[in-house]
Amino acid sequence: MKNLFKFGFLALAITLSASACNxxxxxxxxxxxxxxxxxxxxxxIDASADAKxxxxxxxxxxxxxxxxx
Numbered sequence: 060m061k062n063l064f065k066f067g068f069l070a071l072a073i074t075l076s077a078s079a080c081n082x083x084x085x086x087x088x089x090x091x092x093x094x095x096x097x098x099x100x101x102x103x104i105d106a107s108a109d110a111k112x113x114x115x116x117x118x119x120x121x122x123x124x125x126x127x128x
Contacts, residue, residue: 067100
């Protein structure tokens, strides 16, 4: 979980620094860049949560199967 937050903040920091370095671009491009980084962070968080859910479900199924046999 800690790594998940680290990657999210890292993505946000990189996006903000990239948008600050490209000050000649319009505000719309900066907003688009921030939106795409936010979407990437959300996708990363969702993928990590799904993987953890799958792991928990697998462990629960294995525990149930071991009790049945």
